[in-house]
Amino acid sequence: MPCPRVSIGAPTCEIDLDRDGKHHGYVRIPYSAHRSAYGWLPVPIMSIRNGEGPCVLLVGGNHGDEYEGISIFIDLFQKLEPGDITGQLIFMPAANAPAVYAGRRTSPLDHGGEGNLNRLFPGHKNGTPTETIAWFITNELIDRVDAIFDLHSAGSSSDHWPSCKIRLMGDEEKDAVQMEILNLFGAPLALVGDRVHETTLSGEALPKDIIYVSTELGGAGRITPWIRDLGDQGLKRCLKCLGVLPESFPTDPPKFKTRMMNMQNEENYIFAYEDGMFEPAVDVGDQVEDGQFAGYIWNLRQPWKEPTRLHFKKGGLVFTKRHPALCQVGDTLFFTLNDYEN
Ligand SMILES: [Zn+2]
Structure with missing residues (x-):
């Protein structure tokens, strides 16, 4: 009998996501390159878990030059301890790590130097680096979470007026929670999405009935302090609403009365x-x-x-x-x- 044929490109996670406590490590993306024949690419992953409860995935750096979310998530991980939460927070603050380290929207390593993570879902197990990251999120993370916060900004080529966005799920109870999240996030604008796009993270999460919240927090490849702080406070208020942070966790009230908007045509x-x-x-x-x-x-x-x-x-x-x-x-x-x- 021949020996089995196994994957050489599948990513592995260095931390056990089922363990209580505070852990950090890398998702290893196998990458056999000229300078490192048996090497892998490091994608940071962190987890804070305290027993049973809601599990929330926090994604920053889906596009590598959108910095507010990256800052908010790193700061949150460093300040929280397991006893501060109920359930679990999984952090991927630099999801498309090669793009983040290059200071670019897209990964320089594949797709002609324009590997756009949020156009490559659900990904491939033995694919290019960006495709493999998408596959890991789709197959190893989405099924274990109740909600995803995917914090985007406009990136180097554009600027946005700050906003938070949900996509209607058609489930009365979950849509009520989502509308509450839009108000709690407290951005000047809130978008009520009536569609999701194929090949994006939202396109994978929504059919699985997972609450998916995204933002556009400023842009132009920089961090704008008032927008970053608005996102930080907004995220914490939403995590309280979902029951991950306790009601006693200190947050400021929203500074803006949120204006609800339709998606653009x-x-x-x-x-x-x-x-x-x-x-x-x-x-x-x-x-x-x-x-x-x-x-x-x-x-x-x-x-x-x-x-x-x-x-x-x-x-x-x-x-x-x-x-x-x-x-x-x-x-x-x-x-x-x-x-x-x-
Ligand atoms: Zn983006």
Whole structure:
């Protein structure tokens, strides 16, 4: 009888997620490379567990240049002890670790240097590094958790007005909890999602009836203190609501009355249809009208030409703005959001 054929690419987790206490280590992503033939890539994973109770997965660095969530989760892990919680918190603060260490949205190691974790779910067991990380989260973590907080920001190429987002599950009880979470998080904006996208973490979690909360906390590849602190307090209030942190855990009340918004549609966007220099006339957080002037694209190769004037098709709250000035055909320059209609 021949010996069995086994996986050479499957990730392994250095910590036992079923153990009580506070533990840290790496998810090892096998990576046989020129400089390290039998090496693996380290993806940090931490767990705080105190008996039975709700289990919450905290994901930062899904995109590697979105830093508020990374900061919030590292700080939370370092300050909490098992006796502070009921149930379990699993931390993956640098989920796409190769992207985080490169300071990039995407991993430089695969997919032509653009390995985008949140476009590669459910992943592959013996795939590229980014695909293997997605496979680990899908197959080793999602089934053990009751809720996921996946803290995003806009990344280097955009800026967002801070928001928290849920996707309706069609379960009255869980959707009531999710709507409460939106208010408790206390961001200026809350998005009530009516769809999930294939190949994303939300697309894997929602069909399994897991509460999935994401954010867009600022952006531009930096940490903005007031937005980071808003996310930190918002997360803690939500963890109290889910029963992981006790009611006595100190938190501030929300600073914003949250404005509920629908997800964006095609008519909310302004795209670049030429290469050039983007000059915005409005900022994130501004309220704009249908048809309002939005900015210019200047032609840097023929600077004697009149600039292209941009206008919003559909007004609303300016949620996203491109951050770098240089733009190319296909770039999103703005999108707006409109008030939530059930
Ligand atoms: Zn992101």
